[in-house]
Amino acid sequence: MKRRELFSSLTSSFKNKDEKREKVLRPPYFADENIFMNSCNECDGLCAKVCETNIIIIQEDKTPKLDFSNAGCTYCDKCAEACPSNALKLENKKNINTKITINILECLSWNQVMCFSCKDPCLDDAIDFLALFRPSINDSCTSCGYCIKSCPASAIKIGE
Secondary structure, three states: OOOOHHHHHHOOOOOOOOOHOOOOOOOOOOHHHHHHHHHHHHHOOOHHHOOOOOEEEOOOOEEEOOOOOOOOOOOHHHHHHHHOOOOOOOOOOOOOOEOOOOOOOOOOHHHHOOOOOOOOOOOOOOOOOEEEEEEEEOOOOOOOOOOHHHHHOEEEOOOO
16 A cells, blocks of 8 residues: 555545535536436436547436546537437536646646646647746636546646
């Protein structure tokens, strides 16, 4: 067991149960969370089937959530177009409802290692560097998630 794993396991018992609860990220085409609970349970997960990057996962309650572990959202509109229940609509298109942050203690560039792994896949030029180091996320970020998978240190976080 690595030292980090040991300390994580020791501190996990002290964490509040609410802190352990994962925030569910929804596709960027919904207006109201309650619509998911009432409409998606009759659907066969069409939004997940048409997602070109395969980031939409259908949960046990049959509602969709986004998973950025392999890719990000291209905002292609296909999930909204395929939604038979109107839980996802094109007219509700907006940025994904979360904030992407960089943990400066874990980030290689913040620790004097030249790394542009997060900047390269960013389609919105939302990551700025001070000289060649110290990246920060600017207001252009759409929370698409492409930078998350590419970070070798797992320093890019959702909603922290």
